[in-house]
Amino acid sequence: MDTYDLITRNAEEVVTDEEVRELAADPEGKRAYVGYEPSGVLHLGHLLTANKLIDLQEAGMEVVVLLADVHAYLNDKGTFEEIRDTAEQMKAQFIAYGLEEDQTEFVYGSEFQLDEEYVLDLHELEVSTTLNRAQRAMAEIQGGETAKVSHVVYPLMQTLDIEYLDLDLAVGGLDQRKVHMLAREELPELGYDVRPALHTPIVADLTSGEGKMSSSGGVTISMEDSTDELEEKVNSAYCPPTRDPEGDLENPVLELFEYHVFPRFEEITVERPEKYGGDLTYEAYESLAEDLESGELHPADAKGTLATYLDELIASGREKLRELRAEE
Ligand code: IYR
Numbered sequence: 535m536d537t538y539d540l541i542t543r544n545a546e547e548v549v550t551d552e553e554v555r556e557l558a559a560d561p562e563g564k565r566a567y568v569g570y571e572p573s574g575v576l577h578l579g580h581l582l583t584a585n586k587l588i589d590l591q592e593a594g595m596e597v598v599v600l601l602a603d604v605h606a607y608l609n610d611k612g613t614f615e616e617i618r619d620t621a622e623q624m625k626a627q628f629i630a631y632g633l634e635e636d637q638t639e640f641v642y643g644s645e646f647q648l649d650e651e652y653v654l655d656l657h658e659l660e661v662s663t664t665l666n667r668a669q670r671a672m673a674e675i676q677g678g679e680t681a682k683v684s685h686v687v688y689p690l691m692q693t694l695d696i697e698y699l700d701l702d703l704a705v706g707g708l709d710q711r712k713v714h715m716l717a718r719e720e721l722p723e724l725g726y727d728v729r730p731a732l733h734t735p736i737v738a739d740l741t742s743g744e745g746k747m748s749s750s751g752g753v754t755i756s757m758e759d760s761t762d763e764l765e766e767k768v769n770s771a772y773c774p775p776t777r778d779p780e781g782d783l784e785n786p787v788l789e790l791f792e793y794h795v796f797p798r799f800e801e802i803t804v805e806r807p808e809k810y811g812g813d814l815t816y817e818a819y820e821s822l823a824e825d826l827e828s829g830e831l832h833p834a835d836a837k838g839t840l841a842t843y844l845d846e847l848i849a850s851g852r853e854k855l856r857e858l859r860a861e862e
Pocket of ligand 1: 693
């Protein structure tokens with residue numbers, strides 16, 4: 535796969551394409567990052583952007599994972615101490631998942647976001663950004679509750695992170711796009727360079743095919759799930775025999791194959807008894823999706839296979855989590 539295709543595969547949006555093409559022409563040593571509010575257990579939402587970081591490492595880029603402890607604090611996720619503890623667990627799970635420790639820079643936000651220079655830049659951004667603009671940038675991240683002052687500081691800090699971590703590319707789910715747009719507008723105001731952004735898709739809810747998977751109340755697959763739980767969740771997933779269900783619905787089973795399984799495995803095998811046609815093997819998402827649409831691959835077989843591969847993907851993170859909990 536050529537470098538541009540590898541960098542942009544499964545991306546929902548790149549801003550701008552021209553800037554990312556320039557990066558792809560000379561990726562060696564360029565720095566990309568994702569920031570995560572620490573949470574004790576990784577779920578597929580985290581792993582989707584982690585897959586992109588693995589692509590970027592393969593393309594020769596340096597990868598930074600920001601454990602955004604101060605951001606989580608501003609977003610009311612617990613005491614600072616609790617957040618630091620969960621950040622440690624998060625880091626261990628990322629490494630277990632496949633982000634090589636010696637090729638990934640893990641940085642705590644609090645390591646640089648409390649420095650005088652950063653804080654003064656933050657205050658300058660507070661002066662130059664309207665409340666309305668900052669609130670709009672936060673709308674999707676904050677999730678509806680009454681805005682606090684911290685919620686408008688948050689996207690301004692995320693803007694500064696791009697400069698202070700000396701990055702060439704900001705990566706995030708599509709829910710981060712408004713913050714990255716704000717960053718593109720505001721960084722030049724402080725005399726800093728504009729950086730490109732790459733956004734990964736938001737996977738639909740597993741059982742309904744609607745909205746987004748990590749939304750509250752929906753089913754999420756996480757590092758905590760046992761093999762049985764995972765199988766049960768995948769088996770109850772919405773999986774019509776098409777990649778394009780009616781209206782706003784998506785096929786979450788196909789999405790998980792596309793964004794989680796195919797990027798991490800060279801070949802996928804669907805095991806079937808001889809009387810149902812025997813095993814099927816796929817090297818690319820497209821051929822699996824086509825077989826589901828044509829009826830060659832039954833949704834039940836697709837689900838069983840998906841559960842097996844997802845289980846393999848989370849197995850070492852699950853084991854790590856068990857170890858960490860046993861130590862507590
Ligand atoms: N807003 C992210 C967390 C986050 C991301 C980046 I990129 C930062 O520089 C800081 C925080 C979230 O919603 O999880």
